[in-house]
Amino acid sequence: MKVLWPLLILFIIGAAWGLSDNNASLLGGIEIDSPYAVLYISSAFILLSATLGAVFISFDGISRDRISGVLEIKLSQPISRRSLGGSLILGHWAAIALPTCLLSVVAIVIIGERMGDYPSLGEVALYLGATMLVLLWYTLIQLIASSWADDMGSSIALGMGSWMLFTLLWLLLTTVVAGLLGVAVDQTSNPEWLQIQALMDLLSPNGLYHLLLEIPLNEVDRGVNTPVVVLFAVLWTALPTWLLLRRLQYLTP
Amino acid sequence: MSKAMRLSSVGYRHRINTPRKTNPWAKSYAQGIHDIDLVIPKSSIMGLIGPNGAGKTTLLRIITGLYKQQSGTIDLSLAERRQKTGFMPEQVRWEGRASVAESLKEILLMNGLDSLPEKLLQIVGLAKRADTPLDELSQGMRQRLSLACALIGDPEILVLDEPMNGLDPLAQRAFAELLRKLASKGVAIIISSHQVAGMIDLVDTIALLHRGQLLIQGDVESVAKKLDVGQKIAISGSGIPPEGMEKDGNGWKGVLQGDPGELITTFQNQGLEFISPQPIDLVEMITAATGLSIEDTGLELSSSDMIPLKKWGEEE
Numbered sequence: 308m309k310v311l312w313p314l315l316i317l318f319i320i321g322a323a324w325g326l327s328d329n330n331a332s333l334l335g336g337i338e339i340d341s342p343y344a345v346l347y348i349s350s351a352f353i354l355l356s357a358t359l360g361a362v363f364i365s366f367d368g369i370s371r372d373r374i375s376g377v378l379e380i381k382l383s384q385p386i387s388r389r390s391l392g393g394s395l396i397l398g399h400w401a402a403i404a405l406p407t408c409l410l411s412v413v414a415i416v417i418i419g420e421r422m423g424d425y426p427s428l429g430e431v432a433l434y435l436g437a438t439m440l441v442l443l444w445y446t447l448i449q450l451i452a453s454s455w456a457d458d459m460g461s462s463i464a465l466g467m468g469s470w471m472l473f474t475l476l477w478l479l480l481t482t483v484v485a486g487l488l489g490v491a492v493d494q495t496s497n498p499e500w501l502q503i504q505a506l507m508d509l510l511s512p513n514g515l516y517h518l519l520l521e522i523p524l525n526e527v528d529r530g531v532n533t534p535v536v537v538l539f540a541v542l543w544t545a546l547p548t549w550l551l552l553r554r555l556q557y558l559t560p
Numbered sequence: 561m562s563k564a565m566r567l568s569s570v571g572y573r574h575r576i577n578t579p580r581k582t583n584p585w586a587k588s589y590a591q592g593i594h595d596i597d598l599v600i601p602k603s604s605i606m607g608l609i610g611p612n613g614a615g616k617t618t619l620l621r622i623i624t625g626l627y628k629q630q631s632g633t634i635d636l637s638l639a640e641r642r643q644k645t646g647f648m649p650e651q652v653r654w655e656g657r658a659s660v661a662e663s664l665k666e667i668l669l670m671n672g673l674d675s676l677p678e679k680l681l682q683i684v685g686l687a688k689r690a691d692t693p694l695d696e697l698s699q700g701m702r703q704r705l706s707l708a709c710a711l712i713g714d715p716e717i718l719v720l721d722e723p724m725n726g727l728d729p730l731a732q733r734a735f736a737e738l739l740r741k742l743a744s745k746g747v748a749i750i751i752s753s754h755q756v757a758g759m760i761d762l763v764d765t766i767a768l769l770h771r772g773q774l775l776i777q778g779d780v781e782s783v784a785k786k787l788d789v790g791q792k793i794a795i796s797g798s799g800i801p802p803e804g805m806e807k808d809g810n811g812w813k814g815v816l817q818g819d820p821g822e823l824i825t826t827f828q829n830q831g832l833e834f835i836s837p838q839p840i841d842l843v844e845m846i847t848a849a850t851g852l853s854i855e856d857t858g859l860e861l862s863s864s865d866m867i868p869l870k871k872w873g874e875e876e
Contacts, residue, residue: 374653375652375653375654375655376649376650376651376652376653377652377653377654379621379626379647379649379652380647380649380652380667380706380709380710381667381670382626383624383625383626383642383645383647384642384667384670384671385639385642385643385670385671385672385713386670386671386672391670559621559626559627560621560626560649
C-alpha cells in the first residue's frame with residue numbers, strides 16, 4: 308500500500324484538480340461542462356491506477372500462501388470454504404476500495420470547490436458505486452487467476468496479463484471483431500462501430516465501468532440499454548464470485 | 561485402546577498434468593495411496609514411516625480433511641476431520657511483515673476463536689517472539705509457529721508431517737516431551753518423519769507405508785518381531801577376537817542379535833568389556849517388509865509417485 312498511495316493520489320486527486328480547471332481543454336474537442344463530466348473523464352485515471360492497485364494486492368492472494376505452504380494450514384481449518392472465500396474477497400477488495408473511495412470523495416470536494424458546483428447525490432453514488440464494482444471485478448479476476456497459479460511467475464503473468472488485456476488490448480480486440488464483421492473502424496462516429504464497441508465493452512470490466520458511468524449522460528448513446536448494462540454488471544459480480552467460491556471448494560494445496 | 565479415527569480401504573490417486581500434442585491440458589492419474597486400513601488410537605503416538613513418495617503426506621492430508629478419499633470409508637466426515645484434527649505441514653515458509661501473534665490470530669478466527677491464549681505461545685516457546693515479524697523468524701521458529709497453529713482449538717488428533725525438520729536437538733527433546741504430554745491427555749498423535757532413529761523412543765506404534773500401501777501397523781516390538789528384525793546389541797572386548805567378531809585395535813567388536821544375558825554368558829570369558837543395546841533400525845524394517853535393499857528403497861523413491869499409471873497394475 309505504501310507504493311499505491313502516491314500512485315492513487317497522483318492519478319485520482321491530480322485528475323480531479325487538472326480536469327476541473329476552467330481553462331482545461333481536452334484533445335478531440337471534448338467539453339467538460341459539468342462536475343459529473345469531470346468525474347466521468349477522470350474515471351479513465353481510476354482504470355490506470357486503482358485497478359492496477361487491485362492487481363498488485365490480489366495477484367498472489369492465494370498463490371503466495373500456496374507457495375509458502377501456509378495454504379495447507381488455512382485449508383485444514385474448520386472454517387467453511389465459502390466463508391474463507393468471502394473473507395478473501397472482502398479483505399483484498401477493501402484494501403484497494405477503501406483508499407480509492409476516500410480519495411474519490413476528496414476528488415469530488417476538489418471538483419466542487421474549483422467549479423463552484425457539485426455533482427448531484429445520485430451522480431456521486433453512481434460514480435462511487437461503479438468504481439467500487441470495477442475494483443471488485445478486478446479483485447475477483449485476480450483471485451481466480453491466483454488460485455490457478457502454482458508459482459510466483461505465473462501469478463504475475465496471469466495478473467498483469469489480464470489487466471493489460473482489458474486496459475490496453477481490448478480496443479485492439481474490438482477493432483479485430485469489428486473488422487471481421489465488416490464494420491469500418493476508421494470512422495469513430497460510425498453508429499455501427501460505436502454499437503460494436505459498446506457490445507464488446509459489456510464483456511470487459513473497464514468497458515462496463517464506462518457504460519455504467521454513461522447512464523446519466525443523455526448526450527452519449529451507444530445503442531446499449533441501461534437494463535442490459537445493469538444486467539451485465541450483476542453478471543460480472545455474480546459469475547466470478549461463484550467461480551472463485553467453487554474453485555475454493557475443491558482447492559487443494 | 562479406544563480409537564480416534566478409523567480408515568477402511570481408503571484410496572486416493574493424484575491427477576497430474578501429462579500434456580500431449582493433441583491435448584496440452586491432459587491429466588492422468590499418478591500414484592497415491594490405496595486400500596489403506598488404519599486405526600489411529602487415542603492417547604498414543606503413531607509414527608508413519610516410509611521412503612519419499614510412499615504416500616505419507618497424501619495419507620496425512622486425507623486424515624486432516626484436506627483431501628477427500630476417492631474410495632473406502634472413514635468414520636469421520638470431511639468437516640469432522642477438519643474440526644477434530646490439528647495439522648502441522650512440512651516446512652511452512654512463514655513470511656511477510658505480519659507478526660507471530662497476528663498470524664496466529666488469523667488461524668484462531670478460522671476456528672471461531674478470538675483471543676490468543678498466552679499459554680499457546682509458551683507451550684511452543686514463542687512467548688517472547690509474539691511481536692516478531694514473520695520475515696525475522698528462523699526455520700526452527702517457523703516450525704514452532706506451525707505447531708502452534710496445529711494446537712489451536714485443542715485438537716483430538718494431532719497430525720505432524722516431518723515435524724523435527726529444522727529443530728535443534730534441544731528443541732527436538734522439548735518437542736518430544738510436549739507430544740508425550742499431549743498423548744497422556746488423550747490426544748491421538750500421528751507423525752511422519754525421516755528421522756527414523758529418533759522416532760523409535762518417541763512413538764508407541766508405527767505404520768509402514770510403501771508405494772501407497774500400508775505394509776504393517778502395530779507397536780514397535782511386535783512389528784519388529786513380525787518382520788524378524790530383532791534388537792541388535794553392540795559388543796566389544798579385548799584380546800583375541802572370538803569367531804565372527806572383527807579386530808578393533810588391540811581388541812575386537814561386533815553387532816549381534818539376541819538376548820543380552822546370553823551374550824554376556826557367551827563372551828564373558830573371551831574378554832568382553834562393553835555391551836550396548838542398539839535401537840531397532842526402522843530402515844531395516846522397511847527393507848525387510850518390502851524385500852528391497854536399502855539402496856533400492858532409496859533410489860526408487862521420488863520417481864515412483866510422479867509416473868502416471870495407465871492402469872492400476874498388479875505390481876502395486
